[in-house]
Amino acid sequence: MVFNPLNFVSNLYYMGVGMACILIVIGVIIAFVVALQKIGDKLAEKKSGEEDAQ
Amino acid sequence: MIYSGEIRGIPGNTERNHKHTMEILYQNLLNMDWRYLVMWAIGGLLIYLAIAKDMEPTLLLPIGFGTILVNLPLSGAIGEEGALTTLFNAGIANELFPLLLFIGIGAMIDFTPVLTNPKLMIFGAAAQFGIFFTLCLASMFFEINDAASIAIIGAADGPTSIVVANMLESQYLGAIMVAAYSYMALVPIIQPPVIKLLTTRKERLIRMDYHGKPVSRLTKILFPIVITIITGLVSPESVSLIGFLMFGNLIRECGVLNSLSETAQKVLANLVTIFLGITIASQMHAESFLKLDTLLILGLGLVAFVFDTAGGVLFAKLLNLFLKEGKKINPMIGAAGISAFPMSGRIVHKMGLKEDPQNFLLMHSIGVNVSGQIASVIAGGLILQFFMH
Known part of the structure; x- marks a missing residue:
């Protein structure tokens, strides 16, 4: 084990890229879920509309 | 005779x-050595914590007993033909046990709270900050593969820690495992003071409305499939981790495999857990465990948990700066983004009730908590992506 404080600074790059990647991936997943919910709501509305018409 | x-x-x-x-x-x-006696004491302590304090007993008890088993002089349990070495090679060196356990965990998780309010997932991402902060901190003392493996203790997720530490060929697997599972059990002790330190009473009193919406079956079925695809595209190394977790969830949600889902949740998870704990103990040999490094790893693991909690809480506070009155978020829910499921979600809910008996944060905090499970696996995959080659 060797103490090298400069490694903290040099690895800050991974902190920035890592957190950015996670936030982006989660952002994409959120967008997908929101879209899926909207599609699901529309399909449900359409279905209930058809049932009412019958 | x-x-x-x-x-x-x-x-x-x-x-x-x-x-x-x-x-x-x-x-x-x-062949007896004082270090064996210390390891017996550590094994005994783990067994005590498992039985008397009910701290992660499913893992700490097998690890504790296994620690004694491998620290008997000339123990036949380890070594070239030792049973635990064979189990290690068959189930952990190739990541099989943790991945099988992930099927069971996936089958146990209900993602409905997060599907009802998907925005909560952002806190799961923010609460992975501790992993990357610890990576920087640990890199001052350890080689980068070991530092990354130590950092992933902050994932608060045993199987992810095992897979990452193993794939990065860390020499500290035993210490990392003990730290990961011990701190997961200590979440009720670690998180509340950090949350209190970073929030005012006024913030802790913020009420959040919950509008429960029905989630369609199609959404629940597509969710695990799409998560696997999205995560796999960004971080191919995490495909097995996220894939097995989401496969377990698909079995649960598809509605036609109830028997398999129950088996995965109970029989499979229990069976793998039995072998996982005792096999991990094969890495707890006195020679490799009783080092100053181990104490440092335990300290860094704690740092990871603390900064995960802080990351989630501070991110919520940051968002509140841009939100109107009445729409503000109780920053405590950010802390649930640490993936220790469901403990972390429950702690936040209890803390909310303690401040205001009418403030029910459970659905929000559990939503953030399950998001943390996904985000921690993504973080594990990214760590592998960064350092495996």
Whole structure:
């Protein structure tokens, strides 16, 4: 084990890229879920509309 | 007792053989080392915490017993033909056990709270900050593969820690495992002071409305499939981790495999857990465990948990700066983004009730908590992506 404080600074790059990647991936997943919910709501509305018409 | 000299009919050899037998009996005692006694004490402590304090008993008990097992002088449980070494090679060196356990965990998780309010997932991402902060901190003391493996303790997720540490060929697997599972059990002690330190009472009193919406079956079925695809595209190394977790969830949500889902949740998860704990203990040999490094790893693991909690809480506070009154978020829910499921979600809910008995944060905090499970696996995959090659 060797103490090298400069490694903290040099690895800050991974902190920035890592957190950015996670936030982006989660952002994409959120967008997908929101879209899926909207599609699901529309399909449900359409279905209930058809049932009412019958 | 029959001595070999008598069998051979050589009376002169009887005394010598008697001495030889006694030598065999105490020879092993001569191999005794004070470090073994320390490891027995550690094993005993883990068993005590599991039984008396109910701290992650499913894992700490097997690890504790296994620690004693491998720290007997010339233990036959480890070594080239040792049973635990065989189990390690068959189930952990190739990541099989943790991945099988992930099927069970996936089958246990209900993602409905997060599907109802998907925005909560952002806190799961923010609460992975501790992993990357610890990576920087640990890199000051350890080689980068070990530092990354230590950092992933902050994932608060045993299987992810095992897979990452193993794939990065860390020499500290035993210490990392003990730290990961111990701190997961200590979440009720670690998180509340950090949350209180970073929030005002006014913030802790913020009420959040919950509008429960029905989630369609199609959404629940597509969710695990799409998560696997999205995560796999960004971080191919995490495909097995996220894939097995989401496969378990798909079994649960598809509605046609209830029997398999129940088996995955109970039988499979329990069976793998039995072997996982005791096999991990094969890495808890005195020579490799009783080092200053181990204490440092335990300290860094704590840092990871603290900064995960802080990351989630501070991110919520940051968002509140841009939100109107009445739409503000109780920053405590950010802390649930640490993936220790469901403990972390429950702690936040209890803390909310303690401040205001009418403030029910459970659905929000559990939503953030399950998001943390996904985000921690993504973080594990990214760490592998960064450092495996």
